[in-house]
Amino acid sequence: MTEYLWRLPSRGDGRRANPELRRRGGFGGPAPATPATDVRPGRFGPFDDLHQIIDASELNGLDGVLAPYDPLGEESWVVAGGALRATRHARVIVEFHPAFGTPVYAAKVSATLQRLSAGRLAWRLVVDTDPADERARGDRVGGDDRYARAAEFLTVAKGVWNAEPVAGAGFRGTGFDYAGEFYDVIDGGFRGILSGLPLPEVHLTGNSAAALELSARHADVHVFTETPDGFADGLAELRRRAAGHGRLVRAGLELPVIARETEAEAWARVERQWRELRPGNADASARSLGDGRWAGFGELGYPQDIGLVGSYEQVAARLREYAAAGVDSFVLSGHPHIEEVHRAGEHLLHLADPAGRVLKEAIA
Numbered sequence: 487m488t489e490y491l492w493r494l495p496s497r498g499d500g501r502r503a504n505p506e507l508r509r510r511g512g513f514g515g516p517a518p519a520t521p522a523t524d525v526r527p528g529r530f531g532p533f534d535d536l537h538q539i540i541d542a543s544e545l546n547g548l549d550g551v552l553a554p555y556d557p558l559g560e561e562s563w564v565v566a567g568g569a570l571r572a573t574r575h576a577r578v579i580v581e582f583h584p585a586f587g588t589p590v591y592a593a594k595v596s597a598t599l600q601r602l603s604a605g606r607l608a609w610r611l612v613v614d615t616d617p618a619d620e621r622a623r624g625d626r627v628g629g630d631d632r633y634a635r636a637a638e639f640l641t642v643a644k645g646v647w648n649a650e651p652v653a654g655a656g657f658r659g660t661g662f663d664y665a666g667e668f669y670d671v672i673d674g675g676f677r678g679i680l681s682g683l684p685l686p687e688v689h690l691t692g693n694s695a696a697a698l699e700l701s702a703r704h705a706d707v708h709v710f711t712e713t714p715d716g717f718a719d720g721l722a723e724l725r726r727r728a729a730g731h732g733r734l735v736r737a738g739l740e741l742p743v744i745a746r747e748t749e750a751e752a753w754a755r756v757e758r759q760w761r762e763l764r765p766g767n768a769d770a771s772a773r774s775l776g777d778g779r780w781a782g783f784g785e786l787g788y789p790q791d792i793g794l795v796g797s798y799e800q801v802a803a804r805l806r807e808y809a810a811a812g813v814d815s816f817v818l819s820g821h822p823h824i825e826e827v828h829r830a831g832e833h834l835l836h837l838a839d840p841a842g843r844v845l846k847e848a849i850a
């Protein structure tokens with residue numbers, strides 16, 4: 487069964503192409519009053535809208551959600567905790583930077599979340615960030631040192647984690663020692679209620695040699711993004727590097743999606759969004775790569791430039807092609823999120839993954 491996840495919004499939501507005009511969730515300034523405006527103050531907060539998206543994702547059969555790292559948006563750890571509390575079955579992937587805290591602290595927070603959620607938390611480390619973001623966080627680690635630090639972070643986090651129960655013994659650890667360039671640990675290791683829990687699955691991203699090597703050593707899933715030339719070379723290199731370490735790393739792919747009943751309807755949606763941002767340049771089809779991929783999503787405020795546009799059948803066929811090429815985890819996105827989650831659940835997933843999502847026989 488192919489895994490399908492949904493990327494949650496981190497700066498509000500809405501129908502408009504311009505992110506500054508997406509006012510759901512308290513971002514984008516106050517909405518203009520209309521006859522349908524609820525004038526009662528304090529009735530709903532920013533997380534009410536976000537939790538509707540989380541609930542819609544689980545109810546529509548998506549396997550989980552991604553709480554993205556966004557230095558200008560909602561804090562991903564808080565969103566992930568809320569998502570775990572609001573769901574019963576969905577996996578929740580928290581994306582965070584290694585400079586968030588020490589690996590021991592991140593592991594301890596995660597152990598508590600694993601206890602509260604029956605083991606549904608996963609990690610996605612973001613390593614390669616914008617220099618301005620690094621300066622704003624007071625982070626002086628740059629270049630390939632970022633990947634060296636991430637490797638130490640994961641080594642330490644895994645080292646203090648005990649998947650088997652260990653009896654409590656006051657303040658004693660379990661004997662994990664580590665002396666690295668970025669972290670030092672003496673007698674680390676969780677006991678008692680913080681032990682006997684599943685280690686969060688590790689997702690990593692990036693196309694550089696350093697990113698692929700980090701994943702080959704430490705990742706459970708490496709998430710690619712589309713490029714005009716595809717990502718087949720990157721996937722082959724990842725597998726080669728992972729095999730050199732005696733490991734197998736699953737492949738993921740993150741894609742924005744605009745899917746409708748017909749291809750014409752999907753492209754009409756693209757054109758409307760495009761005209762809002764570029765009223766004098768309305769030919770969005772010029773960014774089409776000719777195979778269902780469109781390279782204009784970045785202009786519409788998505789983190790990725792390339793995604794899929796077409797009818798439900800066309801987009802599903804493309805997703806099946808990716809799956810046949812070795813991708814078994816997808817992170818989809820679209821806005822407005824609640825509406826697009828329902829479209830994906832009702833019209834797309836059963837076509838993209840019929841073996842895993844279509845009932846073959848009646849259950850007695």
